[in-house]
Amino acid sequence: MADAEGDGQRVDPAEALARAIAALASGDAGAAVLAASDACHAAPGDKRAHYAYGQAWLAAGDAGRAGQAFAAAVQLDPTWADAWVNYGVARYREGSVEDAKRAMRHALRHDPSHAGATANLGAFLRLTGDVDAAEALLRATLARAPDNVAARLNLVADLLQQERPADALKLLRAQRLPAHNAAALRHWRLQEALALLHLGRPAEARGVLAALDAQGPMPPSVAPLRHWRGVLLAMAEGDVAGAARMAATMAAALEAMGPDAVAEHRIMGHYDLAKFWSGLGAHDRAFAHWSAGHALLRPTQPFSRAEHAAFVDACIEAFSADRLSAGPRAGNDDRTPVFIVGMPRSGTTLCEQILSAHRDVHGAGERAALAQAFHALGGGEDAAAARRIAALDAATLDAAAAAYLSALRALSPGRARVVDKMPGNYAYLGLVGLLMPAARIIQCVRDPRDIGLSIFTFRFHGHHPYAHDLGDLGWTIAQQLRLMAHWTAVLPGRVLTVRLSDWVEDFDATLASVLDHIGLPPDPACARFHEQERRVRTVSHAQVRQPVNARGLGRWRAYAEPLAPLIAELEAGGALDGWERPEAD
Numbered sequence: 001m002a003d004a005e006g007d008g009q010r011v012d013p014a015e016a017l018a019r020a021i022a023a024l025a026s027g028d029a030g031a032a033v034l035a036a037s038d039a040c041h042a043a044p045g046d047k048r049a050h051y052a053y054g055q056a057w058l059a060a061g062d063a064g065r066a067g068q069a070f071a072a073a074v075q076l077d078p079t080w081a082d083a084w085v086n087y088g089v090a091r092y093r094e095g096s097v098e099d100a101k102r103a104m105r106h107a108l109r110h111d112p113s114h115a116g117a118t119a120n121l122g123a124f125l126r127l128t129g130d131v132d133a134a135e136a137l138l139r140a141t142l143a144r145a146p147d148n149v150a151a152r153l154n155l156v157a158d159l160l161q162q163e164r165p166a167d168a169l170k171l172l173r174a175q176r177l178p179a180h181n182a183a184a185l186r187h188w189r190l191q192e193a194l195a196l197l198h199l200g201r202p203a204e205a206r207g208v209l210a211a212l213d214a215q216g217p218m219p220p221s222v223a224p225l226r227h228w229r230g231v232l233l234a235m236a237e238g239d240v241a242g243a244a245r246m247a248a249t250m251a252a253a254l255e256a257m258g259p260d261a262v263a264e265h266r267i268m269g270h271y272d273l274a275k276f277w278s279g280l281g282a283h284d285r286a287f288a289h290w291s292a293g294h295a296l297l298r299p300t301q302p303f304s305r306a307e308h309a310a311f312v313d314a315c316i317e318a319f320s321a322d323r324l325s326a327g328p329r330a331g332n333d334d335r336t337p338v339f340i341v342g343m344p345r346s347g348t349t350l351c352e353q354i355l356s357a358h359r360d361v362h363g364a365g366e367r368a369a370l371a372q373a374f375h376a377l378g379g380g381e382d383a384a385a386a387r388r389i390a391a392l393d394a395a396t397l398d399a400a401a402a403a404y405l406s407a408l409r410a411l412s413p414g415r416a417r418v419v420d421k422m423p424g425n426y427a428y429l430g431l432v433g434l435l436m437p438a439a440r441i442i443q444c445v446r447d448p449r450d451i452g453l454s455i456f457t458f459r460f461h462g463h464h465p466y467a468h469d470l471g472d473l474g475w476t477i478a479q480q481l482r483l484m485a486h487w488t489a490v491l492p493g494r495v496l497t498v499r500l501s502d503w504v505e506d507f508d509a510t511l512a513s514v515l516d517h518i519g520l521p522p523d524p525a526c527a528r529f530h531e532q533e534r535r536v537r538t539v540s541h542a543q544v545r546q547p548v549n550a551r552g553l554g555r556w557r558a559y560a561e562p563l564a565p566l567i568a569e570l571e572a573g574g575a576l577d578g579w580e581r582p583e584a585d
Helices: 013-026 029-042 047-060 063-076 081-094 097-110 115-127 131-144 149-161 165-173 182-198 202-213 223-236 240-254 263-279 283-300 305-318 321-326 348-356 369-378 383-390 394-410 423-435 448-456 470-490 500-505 507-518 524-531 555-559 564-572
Strands: 337-341 361-363 417-420 440-445 495-499
Touching: 013 029, 013 047, 029 047, 029 063, 047 063, 047 081, 063 081, 081 097, 081 115, 097 115, 115 131, 115 149, 131 149, 149 165, 149 182, 165 182, 182 202, 182 223, 202 223, 223 240, 223 263, 240 263, 263 283, 283 555, 305 383, 305 423, 305 470, 321 423, 321 470, 337 348, 337 423, 348 361, 348 417, 348 440, 348 500, 348 507, 348 524, 369 383, 369 394, 369 423, 383 423, 394 417, 394 423, 423 440, 423 470, 440 470, 440 507, 448 470, 448 555, 448 564, 470 495, 470 564, 495 500, 495 507, 500 507, 507 524
Parallel strands: 337 417, 337 440, 361 417, 440 495
Antiparallel strands: none
16 A cells, blocks of 8 residues: 555555546546556556556547656566557657657567557558558468458558559458457448449448448547548549538548547548549648648658758768769679659659660669668768768778679569669769769659649658648758759769650650660660559559650649748749749739
8 A cells, every 4th residue: 555646645556546447448538547647656666557547648638648657667567568559659649650660569579469569560661651561561460360450451551542442352351340349340341431432333332331320420530531431422423512511521520530530540631631622623722731731740750951951061062073983982883773863753653664664674663772771881861971971981882882782683683774763862872873883863853843732732651851841842852953963963974864744745755865874775665654564652653554644744833822932942942943934923
């Protein structure tokens, strides 16, 4: 027995813990917080008390205090997988996805078969851009435990995000409905209906939604998901007015989701509504929802202009023309690697899709290998890392190049060229110049205003902190162009610049120029790039399955007014030089 803090009353910690658990079961978060607090004060060394305190604060909607309580629990028992999982959930709700991933990995270290940890880690990997790892983890989990409903639903969410509704539906229908779990059954039917709608089967989707509605009132935390399926169903049935009414209802529901809502559901709700209103030409309503989505993401991905500018300045200073031509470099002359770089939404996926149709080319997609090599050799990804890499000797560079090229060639043995189209590799081209002196680089460019709008209108997974403020976005695009101008100057003959409009205006001449740059003969298959069956994992996957068209060019004009902060930064950074400016009124 011990005294509870502040009132001098002796409290039985077991009784206080029992009260907390009972209050949680009845949905009384306030009473649970008070009872669990009593238990913690009465028995500060009892891990169960701190765990219950964390659960109570989660139920009360305070993820910060919940995280502190779960942290106390794992300090008392570092092997407690459930506590690690809940600590990760709390950190995710606070906006720290990386901490959440680490917590799930701690849980799996102590309990490799923990259902919640594997399901959550799969979801968090997707949110941070590691789609392949997420799918591999979740499929491996289901192979071991096919009844892991959370893992199945998270994999379905991944597949739907990649616009693979047939695969998602197959995965759902491979297992019986989780009738014993009302919340899981609700999500199951929500995802089944969404897959059917994407497959153009609205009548079946209507039946699934009817079964969903028969379960009872929709909790506020998931109500917007139900409304979104209603929007899509109305559009599929030609009821545009009904879809607009449902969209307005959904917007109100987003504001009432409450503390139990999954953060990503609220974020994606805004992006979904923005896409809907944009499709109807309601530009102001669309932009308001894009802005709301970014406002939710901004606190989780802080951006520092000073740090980014310092990195760009260090690259320009450290990787000079003299350093890249006369200093120590790796001794290979391997022309296998081709790097396609640029800002996201600048045409990098299209360029890779065209080249990957060539008989001598393997399109490797967006690889993290170059960024990982930069981090390993430089000890980070900041200005100091750039200077350390520029100071490396030839032996170190030879070893790093051999490892990189060996892994690259293994992706498609015998192919003359392997394309790495990670757009952000533009930051590491100094390292490319040192490791692979014969590698060719293709810089994709597009009207910076179109790039800015397109980035702002997509929910990018991974780390894109610059994207959540229009001013920061315009400034970053200008900095990227400044750095690329440097690389083009100090790597003469290595960088070819291709405008997205070049493919539209003269596809054949542009293709000939690109193939000549990377040293390959013509291949008629390149003109039929959109017929390829290869999987594309970027947000451009739908566009590259169509012939080249001009639909995305000049789209920024419809949003010129709300894009003013972005355009001002582009102007200030000289990023609009050479691009058409609208005539003054």
